[in-house]
Amino acid sequence: MTVVRALARPLLSAIFVVQGAQAIRDPESHVAKAKPVADRLVPMMKKVAPAQVGDRIPESTVNLVRLNGAAQVLGGLALASGKGRRVGAVLLAGSLVPTTLAGHSFWQESDKPARAAQRIQFLKNLGLMGGLLLAAVDTEGQPGLAWRATHGAKVAKRETKRGARLAKRETKQLARFARREAKLAARTAKAELPFS
Incomplete structure (x- = not known):
């Protein structure tokens, strides 16, 4: 005080x-x-x-x-x-x-x-x-209660957007990784097939 x-x-x-x-x-x-x-x-x-x-x-x-x-x-x-x-x-x-x-x-x-x-x-x-x-x-x-509520809502919105961007980025990375793995698996399977 x-x-x-x-x-x-x-x-x-x-x-x-x-x-x-x-x-x-x-x-x-x-x-x-x-x-x-x-x-x-x-x-x-x-x-x-x-x-x-x-x-x-x-x-x-x-x-x-x-x-x-x-x-x-x-x-x-x-x-x-x-x-x-x-x-x-x-x-x-x-x-x-x-x-x-x-x-x-x-x-x-x-x-x-x-x-x-x-x-x-x-x-x-x-x-x-x-x-x-x-x-x-x-x-x-x-900070007063009104400011805390408004600020808390802004922080929550910002963190939600941040989480969504992070999830989108990780999803893209996982999709690329899955495509690479699928191509690699396809090449490996093709290489292991006997020639006819």
Whole structure:
């Protein structure tokens, strides 16, 4: 791991760990802002999710806030430690969507200074989302799964062609050898025949 990655991951995840822990300890302070978003998202998620998952989605806004906080703490720790960093980054990006919609809906503010402050926070969260998406696709300089699959297919195709050319060459050599042997056998047989 490079020095930049060793510094960037904990810096990026720190806000999620702190805010997530605060949401777990004191969810009531977030409930008022989270309720309108939760009231729209929960029924939609229950429709989309498979039955066994949909039945487990909490309907209580307090529990949803705690669940989102737990996701942020777990994702932040995974990203900061490097153990499951890509999954952690995806988890954080997913938890950031309802957090941003609930906490920084600047378009609903009528007061100009409040609207400007909420817009800044909204854009800050978009910036964090961008960083998380970069962290989610960071392979630490190693080839990614898509590249490996494409590269593996190209190598397999090249090796198949190579094997086919080799087989064709050997077949031609064997055919020449068989013709030579047949001619030699025919000459030998002709030479051994008694003259009549």
